[in-house]
Amino acid sequence: MALLLPKLKPDCDVKASEAGEWDQQGSKAFQDVASSLDYKSPGQPKSVSSVPTMWARPLSMEMALHNNQYPIRDQMIKQWQGMLAAIALAEVRGFPLTAQLLELAEVTYEPFAQALFELLPDPANVLYTLEGKNPWQDVYLFLWDGKPVGMTTPSTLVCPSEEGEWAGLPWWQNQQLLSPHQFLNSSEKELFWRWLENLRKKLPQDNDNKKAINSIGTLIDDFRASLGGIPEEPLSLSDDPQFFGVLLNRGVLNALNRPVKAKPKPSHVRLIPSPEKGEVLDLLIIDPEIARYWSQSPQTIWVHEGKTLASLKIEDLRTGKIIWRDVRWIESKDLFLPEFVFIDQEQALPGAFLPQETQPLVFNSDRLTPLIPLNPILLEYFTPEDLISKIQLQPINGSDGPQIRVRLDLPLTGINEGNPPENYTLTKDYPLKAENALAEVPVLEVWPNFRAEGWQEYYAFYYDAEYGEDTFQVSFPEARETQVFKDGRGSYQMARLESFPSFIKCENGARNFLGLILLATPEEIQPVSSCMIGVDFGTSFTNVYFNRNNIAKPLELTNDLHLQITYVPNDTRLPVLFEYFIPENFIPQDKPLPLSSVLTTRGSQKTTDNKDGKQVFDGRIYVPDRYRFKPQEDYIKTNLKWLTEKLHFNQLFLKHLALHITALATKNQVNQIQWSLSFPSAFSRNEQRRYAKAWRDLTQKLQTKTGINHICPVVDDLDYFRSESLAIAQYFADYEEHNLVNTTCIDLGGGTSDISIWEENQLVHQCSVQLAGRDLFSQFLQWNPKFLERRFGVNVSDWNGLRGGAFNAKLDVLLRLESEEWLHQRRDFVADEPDFQGLIQLTAIGIAGLYYYVGLLLRVLHQEGKYSREEITPVYIGGNGSRLLNWLAVGGEFDSNSEINELLSRMLSSGSGFKDTEEITRLSQKPKDEVACGLVLRDSKLEGLKKKARDYPIAGEDYLLNGIDISWDSRLELPEEVQELKVPHLKQLKKFLYEFHVALRDLDIEELKRLEGYQVTLDSEPNDQLWRSTSKELTNVSLNIKGNSDNIRVEPPFILGLKALLQVLGKQWAEKWKK
Incomplete structure (x- = not known):
């Protein structure tokens, strides 16, 4: 024995027994042995393994905490403190700590468990009792990342294991648990202080073993005092009643059941949106690297609802274990797309908003045009102008060839809660791959290319130019409705939006997301004036005149209402706009008015003829030329003025006409339109009523969609609803x-x-x-x-x-x-x-x-x-x-x-x-202009223009x-x-x-x-x-x-x-x- 055990002190109370014989003694004998050992730690301390029992480690901890003379008491207390701190701060720090209940009486069929049960320690120093059984029968095992690192005991509350792997715990160093003091910030110390106070108060509630309670209570008091003075903040515990995965409810152990919860602070990782975005749901950027980037500890970076970067388990968000309904969140890595897709052409997107390039971007020695490889969620928080200022593209040389580094600067609230915002920079390097190069671009347009208060009628158009997989498809996430169709080998899409689109999503044929096209926000027009618009809806042609400031002239059909996003040659682009969308140019260009009274329904998805047709989607003004025009086609509608059946074609033409006129007027800063309309006296009374009502209905709808005040005449308004015969007379009298x-x-x-x-x-x-x-x-x-x-x-x-x-x-x-x-x-x-x-x-x-x-x-x-x-x-x-x-x-x-x-x-x-x-x-000097012009002339020398008697x-x-x-x-x-x-x-x-x-x-x-x-x-x-x-x-x-x-x-x-x-x-x- 002299070779195996440390020697005893000269004045020890342990008396030798007969050699080779077992001598049964009480638990006091173990205390006496512990007190009598003459042991000095030679460097790294280890528990003394002199206790001949399967419960050696927890009994050694009991002896160390209850016996002031225990040889390595100080080291054992530090380990005990370290485990208490890990439990108390598990939520704040996000420690991977869980617990499992072991009830030995239930598993005695296992030989090892049977042995443990039969060798249960004496409950002499227990802090609580359990009815009808030894409190040592029920213990909780603590696991770190699924591996055992300690347990509870009824005599010491907790006992860390000898060889427990606490990987990632700051106060576990050199394979040893340490006291946590130097690793805690002031806020954590205050929270821990209150937790220990609560633990101390609960000690005497489940037992009257004053000696044991005093021993452990004194240790807790000393530990608490070492953390600092009495904090101002009250006790705050986790909201999770089973934070460790199981309810810790054996006696005073229920004080360990819930770790501390820090007083929540506003999120430090909230994205600060553009002011123009108004009230939007907060977006939180989740990235453990934020703490390092800001030179802060993870537990000081608040995320949401009491979670810090340290305490938040991202897997809980991913799996839905944690659901935040009042905010949105995204991992920073998900702000980037997996691949960098680009157009293998220079300046292929003249209407797009492209990010800054530190150097020209090239592929195979030729300039390229990038699709922006970012998550479109960013456009819900930034205007295109703000977002583009936060993006930088940089060509770099990677180990496997040329790459593009995408840099994204995000303004977050930061630890100063947004005063000022704190930047967080993300980067991702993308290899330039031939399989990600797009050879061609589609036709991509937006109409109208302006903003005005109240204007909510925008249309976007896409045509793949029959390039198929050599180009990209699109979706318009902000669209209120879309219409996708094929005609021949071409793929088409129209979309209606209520605001000018800030971006377009590019996709491949399988609808996989390829990248973004950002669109610059047009300057907002400030309409301030009024005008009169005269419309002569004719059998063959329709003419429109405009009177502002008492000057009558033809409405100018300018071509600046279109935003041409992609560069496509005009011999492809212009014909498809004529056929499937809103024309950019009206022909002949030197005198586009009057317009042919022709409607096209090409691309309409309507299968029945009814009055609910949608302008642009179901019918548009058609501008024919000699070679393209095929009036025999089903989608071409003529003789609109005199239709007695299928009146919705007539109304679709007028709807689009009125919308286009309103857009042109708005572009010219008009906020109020007085409509002046003509009709042939050959119209029956019902046709006159129907025509006037059609205009009233469509202008009322236009007013709600455009913010422009529309004043439209009723059928008996002799000032603004006049026969063509009177309008032309006024033209000859007052214009010529x-x-x-x-x-x-x-x-x-x-x-x-x-x-x-x-x-x-x-x-x-x-x-x-x-x-x-x-x-x-x-x-x-x-x-x-x-x-x-x-x-x-x-x-x-x-x-x-x-x-x-x-x-x-x-x-x-x-x-x-x-x-x-x-x-x-x-x-x-x-x-x-x-x-x-x-x-x-x-x-x-x-x-x-x-x-x-x-x-x-x-x-x-x-x-x-x-x-x-x-x-x-x-x-x-x-x-x-x-x-x-x-x-x-x-x-x-x-x-x-x-x-x-x-x-x-x-x-x-x-x-x-x-x-x-x-x-x-x-x-006439202006054939076909006369009626439209006469409609907007005022102060006539003629009499009888308001004659009511029927002629x-x-x-x-x-x-x-x-x-x-x-x-x-x-x-x-x-x-x-x-x-x-x-x-x-x-x-x-x-x-x-x-x-x-x-x-x-x-x-x-x-x-x-x-x-x-x-x-x-x-x-x-x-x-x-x-x-x-x-x-x-x-x-x-x-x-x-x-x-x-x-x-x-x-x-x-x-x-x-x-x-x-x-x-x-x-x-x-x-x-x-x-x-």
């Missing part, structure tokens, strides 16, 4: 400054001719007849498109099969773009060709017939006493159809010297019965209405219900055609030929075949004139007959010259 002392004004459009007659600047009569460009010209070419092939060089296969509005729209585009040049340079070369002569003969008959009808109006108005003069009037004519006069004039340009003037004056004379005073027809049209031809004979000079006032309307005799029409031919002869008109086969006589017999054919055409039309009169477009019988005559003659001409 002609007198209307004795004048007829005609707006000759595509679908109607709107007529007003004036005397002494007062309105005498106004009406609208459905005889215009489509009846006077377009229909003839529809029946004979070969003429267009011969004279204009068109590919006739593109025209065959087109009918009605589709044909007219295509012809309108061709004539608008090419007719002026053709008339000036080529007309006279074909002037004597029979097919051309036949065509202009038909147009001349139609226009002459219109003038003849005006003559009839003058006669009837004179008879009624409303027109005092027995004189014909000069005629001011405008509108898109007025250009047809150029087709009838030598050189292709009509003026006061054109001999057709004489013919038209004679027709006025013939119709009225008044003397032919050779009045001239004056062509019924004059029949011009005898007719039968519901079986009653009515004279040609009567007003056409329909009863509530129309059963039939017939025009049996065509007396006035026959007289007109006779007078027309007489005028050709008497005036020696050289530019026009007489009708082949027509006998110049008032006798119907020689021309019987012509008139029978005309009557058939007329009957075919008049059969449809029945029903409620509010739904009937009233047409004078003379005009009905004239249109029937033109159809008969036109078909004859087409048949003759179709080959």
Whole structure:
């Protein structure tokens, strides 16, 4: 034994027994042995292993704490203190400390446990008792990272194991637990002090063993005193009732059950957002490296809800064990994308906001354009301007080749709680990989490219240009709705947003996130003025005028409403914008107004026709050109003005038109629009109401979406809801400054001719007849498109099969773009060709017939006493159809010297019965601008513009209405219900055609030929075949004139007959010259 055990002190109380015999003694014997050992620690202390029991370590700790003479008492106390500190500060420091309960009585079937149970220590020094059993039966094992490091004992509270691995515990050094004092900050010492105080108070509550309680209590008091004075803060314990994974509830051990909780402080790792972002949910940046970066201890960096960087277990957040509902959090590593994807082109994103480059970024010696490899969550907290200022890209040379270092500077609240913010810099190095290079870019646009208070109507557009995997796809996270579709090999996307997008997410075909495109925030427009907008919604074309500061001019269709984000050649970009989105350029560029009244629904996802169509998504203004325009396609909608079914196409066109106008007005700092609208008098009463209501509805919605005040007229607002006939008269009187002392004004459009007659600047009569460009010209070419092939060089296969509005729209585009040049340079070369002569003969008959009808109006108005003069009037004519006069004039340009003037004056004379005073027809200076311009002119010298009395049209031809004979000079006032309307005799029409031919002869008109086969006589017999054919055409039309009169477009019988005559003659001409 002398070789195995340390020697005893000379005055020890331990007496030797007989050698080789076991001697049973009480627990005091162990205390005596411990007190009698003559032992000095030679360097690193170890427990004395002289206690011959399986409970040697906890009994050694008991002896050390309860026996002041224990040889290595000081070292054992330090270990004991170290374990208490680890338990108390487990939450604050985030220690990986857990506990497990071991009830020996329950596991005695295990041999080792059975031995432990049978050798339970004597409970002489226990601090608590357990009913019916030795308190040593139930102990808790403490584990550090899942490995045992200590246990509880009823005599010492805790006992660290001899070889426990406390890896990461600051006061575990050189494989030994130390006293924690020098490793705690002042706040932790105060928290620990209160915890020890609580432990001390609970010691006597479960036992009356005063000696044991005093021994341990004294140690706790001394430990507490060594931490400093009495702290101000009260005791604060963890909210988790089983912080260590099990409830510690055996006697006084329940004082160990909950570690301390520090008084929460505001988060130090909260991201400070841009001021413009307003109230946003706090975003916490979780990164253990923040403490090192700021040269702070992890336990001093507060995260949230009492958690510090030290105490927070990130795995608890990842798994949902901890859920923070009042903040958002993200690990700093997740702010970067895994790969750096780039476009293998220089300046491929001219409309994007790109970060600073310390040096040019190159790949294979060529400049590249980066996609920003950051998490888009940052854009919820920073404006693009702020974020871009925090990013830096730097090319570096890595061990495996060239790399890009992405640096991100984040302003966090920091330990000064945001005064000032504390920067935290993150970096990530990305290798430049060929597989991450994108060869091409898509078409990517945003409209409109401005901000204004209240404006909430933005649209984004994407087209992959059929590059497929060679480019990227996109998503618009801020979009309210998106529409994705394919057409042929192309992929498309449209999105509607309520604010200007700050970024776009780029993705691959599998919708994996590739990177960000940031968009600079446009400067906010400050609208301060008001304006008046006049809209002339025409059959063929729609025109818009603008009046601000009493200056009337065409609305400027500028091309600065688009943000072009990607660089794509215009031969790809511009056509796709025309076809699938909002055009950037309107053609012809030198005079984009008027717009073609054509709608495209291409890309719409609507499967049924209803009134709920969305502007831009389901229908947009279409700007056709000669070669692209295919009106036969289902997605092209024409004849919008006169649609009686599928009215939503009409309304979609108007919705987009109004939106585009509003955007242009806002761009020009307008905050209030007074709308002024025109309509043809030929509209039925219901059509007028419906048209006015459509505008009222769409402008009300626009007001809520744009922040612009829209003032829109109701149907009886005579100031701002006016007939086209009155608007054009005001144009001639107040814009061109002609007198209307004795004048007829005609707006000759595509679908109607709107007529007003004036005397002494007062309105005498106004009406609208459905005889215009489509009846006077377009229909003839529809029946004979070969003429267009011969004279204009068109590919006739593109025209065959087109009918009605589709044909007219295509012809309108061709004539608008090419007719002026053709008339000036080529007309006279074909002037004597029979097919051309036949065509202009038909147009001349139609226009002459219109003038003849005006003559009839003058006669009837004179008879009624409303027109005092027995004189014909000069005629001011405008509108898109007025250009047809150029087709009838030598050189292709009509003026006061054109001999057709004489013919038209004679027709006025013939119709009225008044003397032919050779009045001239004056062509407008701005064909098709007149109505829109007149709508925005104020302070007119004309009287009668607000005339409320209904002006019924004059029949011009005898007719039968519901079986009653009515004279040609009567007003056409329909009863509530129309059963039939017939025009049996065509007396006035026959007289007109006779007078027309007489005028050709008497005036020696050289530019026009007489009708082949027509006998110049008032006798119907020689021309019987012509008139029978005309009557058939007329009957075919008049059969449809029945029903409620509010739904009937009233047409004078003379005009009905004239249109029937033109159809008969036109078909004859087409048949003759179709080959």
